[in-house]
Amino acid sequence: MTNPNGRFGVHGGQYIPETLMNAVIELEKAYNYYKNDPEFNKELTELLNEYAGRPSRLYYAEKMTKDLGGAKIYLKREDLNHTGAHKINNVLGQALLAKKMGKTRLIAETGAGQHGVATATAAALLGMECVVFMGEEDTIRQALNVYRMRLLGSKVISVKSGTGTLKDAVSEAFREWTSRIDDTHYCLGSVMGPHPFPTIVRDFQAVISKEIKEQTLEKEGRLPDAVIACVGGGSNAIGSFYHFIDDKDVQLIGCEAAGKGIDTFETAATISTGRLGIFHGMKSYFCQDKYGQIAPVYSISAGLDYPGIGPEHAHLHDIGRAQYVPVTDEEAVCAFEYLSKTEGIIPAIESAHAVAYAMKLAPKMDKDKIIVITISGRGDKDCAAIARYRGEDIYE
Amino acid sequence: MSNIKSAFNNGKAFIPFITCGDPDLETTAACVRAAAENGADLIELGIPFSDPTAEGPVIQGANIRALNGGVTTDKIFDFVREIRKDIKIPMVFMTYSNVVFSYGSDKFISTCKEIGIDGIILPDLPFEEKEEFLPQCRKYGVDLISLIAPTSNDRIAMIAKEAEGFLYIVSSLGVTGTRSKITTDLSSIVDIVRQNTNIPCAIGFGISTPEQAKKMSDISDGAIIGSAIIKIIEKYGKDAPKYISQYVKEMKSAMN
Numbered sequence: 001m002t003n004p005n006g007r008f009g010v011h012g013g014q015y016i017p018e019t020l021m022n023a024v025i026e027l028e029k030a031y032n033y034y035k036n037d038p039e040f041n042k043e044l045t046e047l048l049n050e051y052a053g054r055p056s057r058l059y060y061a062e063k064m065t066k067d068l069g070g071a072k073i074y075l076k077r078e079d080l081n082h083t084g085a086h087k088i089n090n091v092l093g094q095a096l097l098a099k100k101m102g103k104t105r106l107i108a109e110t111g112a113g114q115h116g117v118a119t120a121t122a123a124a125l126l127g128m129e130c131v132v133f134m135g136e137e138d139t140i141r142q143a144l145n146v147y148r149m150r151l152l153g154s155k156v157i158s159v160k161s162g163t164g165t166l167k168d169a170v171s172e173a174f175r176e177w178t179s180r181i182d183d184t185h186y187c188l189g190s191v192m193g194p195h196p197f198p199t200i201v202r203d204f205q206a207v208i209s210k211e212i213k214e215q216t217l218e219k220e221g222r223l224p225d226a227v228i229a230c231v232g233g234g235s236n237a238i239g240s241f242y243h244f245i246d247d248k249d250v251q252l253i254g255c256e257a258a259g260k261g262i263d264t265f266e267t268a269a270t271i272s273t274g275r276l277g278i279f280h281g282m283k284s285y286f287c288q289d290k291y292g293q294i295a296p297v298y299s300i301s302a303g304l305d306y307p308g309i310g311p312e313h314a315h316l317h318d319i320g321r322a323q324y325v326p327v328t329d330e331e332a333v334c335a336f337e338y339l340s341k342t343e344g345i346i347p348a349i350e351s352a353h354a355v356a357y358a359m360k361l362a363p364k365m366d367k368d369k370i371i372v373i374t375i376s377g378r379g380d381k382d383c384a385a386i387a388r389y390r391g392e393d394i395y396e
Numbered sequence: 397m398s399n400i401k402s403a404f405n406n407g408k409a410f411i412p413f414i415t416c417g418d419p420d421l422e423t424t425a426a427c428v429r430a431a432a433e434n435g436a437d438l439i440e441l442g443i444p445f446s447d448p449t450a451e452g453p454v455i456q457g458a459n460i461r462a463l464n465g466g467v468t469t470d471k472i473f474d475f476v477r478e479i480r481k482d483i484k485i486p487m488v489f490m491t492y493s494n495v496v497f498s499y500g501s502d503k504f505i506s507t508c509k510e511i512g513i514d515g516i517i518l519p520d521l522p523f524e525e526k527e528e529f530l531p532q533c534r535k536y537g538v539d540l541i542s543l544i545a546p547t548s549n550d551r552i553a554m555i556a557k558e559a560e561g562f563l564y565i566v567s568s569l570g571v572t573g574t575r576s577k578i579t580t581d582l583s584s585i586v587d588i589v590r591q592n593t594n595i596p597c598a599i600g601f602g603i604s605t606p607e608q609a610k611k612m613s614d615i616s617d618g619a620i621i622g623s624a625i626i627k628i629i630e631k632y633g634k635d636a637p638k639y640i641s642q643y644v645k646e647m648k649s650a651m652n
Contacts (some may be wrong), residue, residue, distance in 0.1 A: 005524070015493050015520045015528075017450050018555075019545035019569060161456060162447060171449045178450070179570030181547060278493040278520070278528075279447065291469045292498025293446040 006195020009318055011311030014194040016174075016281045023181045028196040030101045035203065040100065047092045051125065052082045054089075054207065058215035058372070064342050071225065071365035073358060076212055076374045078236060079347065085377030086208060086236040087118035091187060093204035095122035098185035105129040105184045109173040111138055111166035111232065112303035112350060113145025114377050115189030120154035122187075130154040133172045136164035138302045141385055163296045166232070166306045170280055190233025191310035194281030198311050205239025212372055213243050220370060226251040226361065229374040230353040231324065232268070232304035234313045236376035241322060251323070253361075254313060255353040257299035258326035268297035270309040271317055271324035279307075284314040300329040300389060303350040303377075331356040333389055336379060348377030349386065399486045399514045400539055400561040403438035404596040407652040409618030410435055410609070411598055412625045412644060413490060415442035415458035417467025419633055421475045426637040427629060432483050434641045435648030438562075439483070440517065440620065443472055443491035450519035452573030454623040457630060469499055473507050480512040488515035488541060488561070496529060505532040515539035515561040523555050533560075544589065544597075545569075546580040556592035563589055563597035565616060573623045575602030583615050606650030613651040621647065 006012045014024060034040040048054040057077040065073045078086035095106060106123050108130070110116030116132035123130030132149050136158045139146050149156050162168035170193070177186040191198045191205070209227070216224050227244055229237035231254035244250040259267040267273055270285050277286040279294060287295035287307040299305040309324075316322035332349055335356035340346045347355055351374070358373045365371070379386075387394045403409050412431045416424050428439055444459040444467060451459065476487070489508065496504045496518065508516065515538060521528065526540060533540040539561030544552055546569055556563060565585060567578045582599060589597050599612040600620030609619040628643060629636040 014522060014524055016522060017519050017545065017566075018522050018543045018551075019547050019566060021522050021524070021545075021551065022547050022549060161453075167447065171447050174449050175452075175571045181569065275498075278497050280449070281520070286494070288494070288498060290498070292494040292496075293463065294494070 006199065008312045008315035011282065011284045011314040012195055012198060013283050014281060015278050015283065016194045017178060019178045020181070023177070024194055024196065026101070031097060031196055031200050034097055034100055040096065044093055044096055047096065048089065048207065052088045052092060053080060055211045056080050058212060058219065061343050064339070067342060068359060068362040070362040070367065071369035071371045072367065073362055074216070074224070074370065074372045075345065076208060076240065076372055078208065079345070079351070079375045079378035083114070083118045083121050084380070085114040085118065085348065086205060086239060087115040087189060088121065089207055089239065090189065090201050090204040090235060091115070091118040091122045094185065094187045094200065095119070095126050095128065098187065099126055099128065101185065103183055103185040106187045107131045107133070107173050107176050107184055108187045108189060109133050109166065109169035110189065111169065111305060112301065112348065113138070113142040113149070113381060114303060114348070116156070117145050117148050117152070119187050120149040120152035123154060124152045131176070132156050133159050133169040133176065135166060135169045136160045138165055141302050142381055145381055166302065167294065190235040191238045191312060192233040192280060192282060192308060198282070201235050202238045202242060202312060205235050206242040208236065208239035208374060209241060209243035212240065216370065216372065223247055223250050224370040224372045225365070226253060226371045227374070228253045228255065228354045228358050228371060230255045230304060230350045230376060231309060231313060232257065232306045232350065233308070234310040236374055238310060238312055240374040241316070245321060252316070252321065253357065254322055254324045255327045255357045256324055257301050257304035257353060258328045259298040259300070261328055262326045266298040268299040268305050268307065269326040270307065272326045274307070282311050284311045285309055300332065300385070301349045301353065303348070304353065325357055327353040327356045333386055335359060336382070336386055345375065346379035347375045348379050349382040351376045352379070400438065400488070401596070403486045404562070404617050406437055408613035409437040409596070409598055410644065410648045410651060411438045411440055411618055411620040412436050413440040413442060413620060413622035414625060415444055415455065415462050416472045416475060417444060417462035417465050418458040418626070418629055419461050420465050421467065421471065423629070423634050423636060425475065425479050427640050428479055428483060430637040430641040431644045432485055434644040436485065436644055437618065438485060439487045440490045441476065441487055443469060443489055443495050445492040445495055448492060450571055452571040452623065454626050454630070455572050458626045469495060473511055476511045476513060486514040487512065488517055489513055490517040493518050493520050493528065501529055501532050505529065505538050506536050508538045509536040513538065515541050517541040517564060519543065523551065544585060552585060552588045553592045556589045559593055559595055562595055562617070563593070564620065565597050565599045567599050567601045567603065567612065572601055574604040578602050578608065582612070586616050606647055609647050610650045619651060
């Protein structure tokens with residue numbers, strides 16, 4: 001899907017300050033070398049399997065399937081990975097790559113805190129210094145993850161600029177990288193930013209769809225009819241879609257955070273409400289005003305609270321290969337509660353967006369159809385916030 | 397070829413950066429006039445952007461104040477049309493790619509030409525992506541200014557060879573903002589630039605004192621001062637123009 005200039009159709013590119021150009025060129029060279037290096041791949045596979053707990057389970061959600069009365073539902077359990085989310089797949093890859101490149105320090109942005117925790121974890125494991133940038137608003141919403149990062153030996157910087165959310169954490173991480181390149185790798189957490197990040201992160205997350213494919217073939221003897229995942233920047237979604245892109249009969253559905261609704265200003269649904277723009281190093285769709293000022297987006301989910309979408313998703317949308325649907329806070333919270341009660345699985349509020357859409361879709365599909373929902377992370381981190389949403393104040 | 401070259405005919409060029417609409421466009425107009433009357437050779441006018449990723453806290457603050465004050469690209473175009481009646485020195489816009497792109501690149505750049513803007517500086521548009529706007533810049537005769545950074549190394553010659561207007565040499569790693577020390581070996585960078593182009597080059601990022609401005613312009617053709625000017629505007633607001641006059645005079649005389 002990637003052409004030599006890091007484009008996905010019209011999307012992608014490298015819209016970054018000159019100061020960072022040699023850093024991304026160096027990264028691309030190193031990645032192109034190590035991705036084909038047997039030793040690197042052996043080390044990474046060992047880390048993914050022995051440390052992160054891969055492959056993750058593809059679990060048949062029988063109660064949910066019966067309750068909804070339609071398509072057979074499988075859950076891809078990325079929540080069972082070490083650190084509780086899909087983020088570790090990418091982080092172990094990038095941290096190992098950074099180490100091979102001679103970098104000694106990782107920086108990262110984080111929204112919900114899952115990518116920050118994963119980066120802090122990899123840094124601890126590989127003996128690297130780590131600094132995580134997190135929007136001030138998110139440090140409050142996700143206080144537990146802030147503590148986890150500190151416990152793992154990382155420094156957490158609360159970002160007060162802008163809206164104090166994920167986009168500002170990304171901006172601040174880029175600013176930091178511009179000031180310290182020699183020993184520092186920016187471990188970007190999603191399929192966004194300048195080339196080669198969208199490709200690198202996708203490749204490291206593609207293990208999800210590789211496993212889904214093998215697992216559905218093994219369990220059902222065929223491919224699923226639909227794969228559903230939540231989309232902020234879109235790393236778990238592209239990971240879930242990637243190996244199915246050429247399988248045209250597999251419907252690919254990304255669930256965006258609609259916040260309070262796509263007809264309100266309190267939304268983060270980029271495909272539904274955004275338009276083509278250039279930001280954070282890439283050309284893609286962004287929520288913005290008529291003068292190109294980036295919109296202060298909103299979602300109950302800190303991980304989906306981002307005004308853009310990865311360039312490969314923008315392209316999959318353009319060519320009609322994947323479909324992107326908005327899911328509101330209320331629908332996501334209901335799905336969060338539903339999956340907890342029905343299957344005994346508390347999903348991350350991000351992943352609950354995908355569950356919510358599957359709850360609408362499954363009953364409309366025949367019983368011989370198969371849906372796979374990627375549960376990108378576990379929901380322990382969200383319990384206090386969801387309790388607050390329901391009017392209950394609990395101590396974390 | 398635009399008017400930009402003329403900015404370097406009057407000794408070492410002093411290039412102040414001012415964010416349009418901080419705190420309002422009347423103050424910006426008065427600051428631009430104060431700078432022009434006291435020795436500024438070229439003015440960099442900032443069109444604010446919500447998420448200026450190449451800026452430090454000082455210019456970020458100016459962007460926020462300007463946007464909160466309700467300034468827009470259209471209002472800035474009208475403002476330039478107005479000040480162009482009496483400001484004769486070259487003026488360029490400094491903004492982010494999305495501001496140009498979302499306005500419609502052709503419409504934005506043709507308007508620049510129409511209102512007398514000589515060039516555009518986009519810190520998030522490296523050499524590899526300049527085709528995004530270069531065809532329109534060529535079509536209307538607006539220079540797309542290139543930047544060179546301390547990390548550019550083997551890229552300096554490539555960038556310099558195709559540069560237009562003037563070359564913006566970034567003095568230090570990191571974002572904009574005043575610095576007590578500039579440690580980059582800028583003379584070596586300028587040497588490579590000189591071997592590859594005849595267009596002038598000016599150094600920016602981190603310069604605030606007359607001593608720094610002198611040092612930087614001794615090795616190049618001029619100095620770009622952003623955060624130090626913005627700090628004056630931030631401190632004095634509507635009263636800033638008289639302090640800008642004094643500051644520009646002091647800086648320009650230190651440089652020449």
